[in-house]
Amino acid sequence: MVKLGVGILGNGMATRVFHAPLIGAVPQLELRAIHARSAGAISPVAGVPLVQDLEAMLADPEIGLITVATPSATHAQLAERALLAGKHVVVEKPFALELAQAQALVALARGRGLCLAAFHNRRWDSDFMAVRTAIEAGAIGQVVHFESHFDRFRPQVRERWREDGSAGSGVWFDLGPHMVDQALVLFGMPLAVSADMGALRPGAKGVDWAHVVLRYADKRVILHAGLCVAGGVPRFAVHGTGGSLVKQKADPQEAQSVAGLPPQDAAWGVDEDPLLHYTGEGAPLELPVPRGCQQSFYQRMAQACLGEGEAPNKPEEILGVQAIIEAAILSAEEGRVVPL
Incomplete structure (x- = not known):
C-alpha cells in the first residue's frame, strides 16, 4: 500500500485530540513529524x-501532506508556505481570518495542482449525520427553522490565545466555522446574514457569545455558541x-479522544442518544443515530492526495464558510443585516 507522509504544524490540543488520532486511523497516511517552536516541547x-526547523520539515520529500494546526492568526501564512513547498494542505478552522486570504490560498493550490481542504471534521459527527x-x-x-447550538460551560476566562481578544480568537472563529459548514452542506448559501456577538463573562477579552441568523427565502437558520451553558439546550x-427533529446530546468523539479512546476502538463514535422525531401526534419517535466517523475526513483527504478521489470539501465550500464568518462579524459590528 502506498502511504503518504504527513507533517503537522502545531503541537497543542488540536493535534493531540483531533489530527494525530484521526490520521493514525487511516492506513494510507503516516504521521512522520510534528513542528513545534519551543525547544522544550514534548511530542503529543x-x-x-x-x-523545530520548519523549512527542513517542508523540504522533506517523505512528507506530502501538511496539516496546519497552529493559532488562528497564523493559518493563512503557514498554509501558503506549505503550498509553495509543493505540499497538499489541511487547514484547521478558521481557514483564514479574511475572505481575501482564503481566495488567495484556493487560487494558489489550484494553480499548483495541489489538494487543499479546511478541517471540517464535524460533517462526520453522529448528531449531524442523523x-x-x-x-x-x-x-x-x-x-x-433550523437551530444549531455549539455551547460549552467555561464560565472562567482562561489565559490562552483563544480567549485573549487577539486576531482570530473568540468563540465565533473557534466554533462558528463548524456550524456554518454544516448549514451550507444542508441548505447552500443564504441570501443574507444577521448577527450579535459579545464578551459576556466577567473579565472576557474576546467574543464568548455569538448568535447568528442565516436568512434564506423560505427558512431561517440559527447558529449559536456560548461559553456559559451548563446544559438543557x-x-x-x-x-x-x-x-x-430534536437531538439533545452532542457527538461523543471529542470526549472519547480526550479520554484516550482511539478511532480504531469498537466504541468510537457510538452515540446512545437517539434523534427524536415529533409528528404532532403522541410521543416522539426515536430515530437511529449513525456512528460518528471523523476519520472519514482524513480518509477522503488521503484518497484525493493520492489521485483516487475528491478532497473532503470543495474550494467553493471553503470560500462560502469564510464569506459567512466575515459577514457575521460585520453584521455584529455594524448592527445590520449583511447581504451575500
Missing part, C-alpha cells in the same frame, strides 16, 4: 518526533411543515 504523540439523513429523507417536510432543533 508517542514515537513521532518534534521538529439530522442530515432525516432531513434528506423528508421526515419533517420542508424545513422552515439541544444540540439541534429542526422544525418543518411535517414535524420536528
